[in-house]
Amino acid sequence: MSERISLLGTSPPRLDGHDKAAGRALYLDDLDDTGVWYGATVRSPHAHALVRGVYFDAQSAPPGTECVTAADIERNNGLQTLDDIWPLLADREVNHVGEAVALVVGPDPQTARRAAAAVQIDYEPLEAILTWDQAEEVEPLCTLSLDQGDAEADFASAPLLVEGEYFTGYQEHIYIECQAMQAHWEADGTLRIQGSMQCPYYVKKAMLHAFALPDEKVRVRACLLGGGFGGKEDYPSMIAAHCALLARKCGHPVRMVYDRHEDIIATTKRHPSRTRIRTALSGEGEILAAAVDFDLDGGAYQGLSPVVLSRGILHCTGPYRVGSVRIRGRVLRTNTPPNGAFRGFGAPQAEFAWERHLDRISRHLGMDPLTLRRKNVLRPGDRLPTGQVMDESCSAETVLERVAESTDFLRRWRACAKDRSSAPDDGKPRRGVGISLSFHGAGFTGLGEERMRSPVGARLRHEDGRLELLCAATEMGQGAVSTLPLLAAESSGLRADQVSMAEPDTAKVPDSGPTVASRTSMIVGGGAARVAAELCGRVLEWKAGSDGAEWSLLEGNVFRNGQLVSPF
């Protein structure tokens, strides 16, 4: 009974693999659309303008089509994320190119597009904020700072200072399946949403707010996602609200599927960044102090930017030991589409700048980039700027050494440097080689996970005796529907095929949190493992209580006093 074969570390086929390969797996736009109408969005061509009037020419529009503007919104014209400032439809003012001003609906996509051409909008263009310099002149969307130690004193006494400025640009997610959503009002006033989304409970929260509905009147189901990468964290709530507004107006279920062009124009991107770094160094290359000004371009509305900024700030000095820090972060407002979640969530921008800065330092010192990193890499006992002390699990040094060794880094770096130094100054490109190290926290930062305490449920199904996990984790290619059952099976003594997952429908599963931040395997998976073990444990206790025998579960089989009884 003590022998236990671990499921973890094995690579069983993904449960959804064959369906996907065969084209059987259903994404939102693959669902039957009988009786479903289609919506289209009329967007601002201006970065900043007053909206003087929105007119729908019902005469020239295809018969039966309808239009919705801000004036039709009965309750809250704001997308509920951290705040609700981002309008569902622009009212008197547009603040970025691509901002939604009006919605139209028709019985099929072509008719909806023709109806969109019947919407006329009278704009008065205004000056727009489009550059870092302009953005600095207005109030930032949010700020955040982090201090540790006495950076001022360390700068004053340091033998060497190195400064640098680093920029990163936009990045678009390009999930292969574009944004897709559908809304339907039931006869009893319940709003039902289904679509391509990472976070069904975010969408639910936004619908409750936009339509001022009680909790039981909104039901949201996440379909299979053809990719997300963060791009389906916040914006799906916007499209869900648009579909719901149109569905209310026309009385039919309404579907919206963006084409690639619209998806790129309108939805959130990775925040462009500007990072200014000043470092104080010892002559040997130890980083005594760092002052980092970390700015993100948030676009026109705040959205998720404060949380992106927070993660960026926490990663500003990378996996390295830094004596003291003074970090100042801002999200600046510009007249561009709001930026949002994208894998890494602010950390890649910050770590890119820091790694480039380390290379700058190594050039200043005449030191190779590996040696500089070796001197400063985090080791157990070191402290992050947040005060977190690294325990024995800190593997930064091991990773650095393994990469250096397996790539023969130093030899290649020296060879490239030698080639460059002996090459003529003829403007032709030269070859280089670099090394960088990064770290990333899985799950919400700070006290996020502790505060959320997101529940995962489990039940035993009467139909087939399987243990069914109840959580809001969505499947977007990362393999949640295969990984979570594996974790639950491992912890409870079941086989993976005795565990299934309920679909992420807010009427069926608890809010186990959003499918973001690399938290699904680690946080939700932990919850799944615990709840499965507890549920099976209780069943065994109940059996033991009934006959006094010792009951146990191993690899999906039930044992009584060590004797095999039956499969679970």
Added chain:
Amino acid sequence: MRVAFTLNGRPVEVEGQGDERLLDLLRRHFRLTGTKEGCGEGECGACTVLMDGAAVLSCLTPLVQLDGRELFTVEGLEATTRGSQFLERFAAGGGTQCGACTPGIVLSAARYLSETPVVDRNGIRRALAGNICRCTGYEAIVKAIEAEGGRKDRVQLALHPSDPELTEERES
């Protein structure tokens, strides 16, 4: 206009606008939703189908070009024994992630495997040059196709309605 063609081995006739996209025709008219739209402008390859045995982009193929053609989609591939076994092995080999690019990829792969006696990694990569996997699962995809190429019973399509395997499958 009216066009007649064969779809997964079955003769069909369609009345429609000459500029209607094959992609919409498949998804909306025939309800064959295995073919996916990724970009709508011929960049990503998600909507790849086979026409007269060649991989084509259904988002750039108008109805007017379909008359007399032989079209083959992922549903047709799954309907054959060897095709279905290939898809199962492809998935087991880790070839799918989010799945949106997969139907296009397996058709490009099936064409390549059917035409190439001895497969190699460069050939596989060339065959998939028009298919983007945004989840960046290329290594597992290439390995899965390479493994298929090493099998005696690998996927083999004559890509023709008289292909005995296709005919047999449909009739059964």
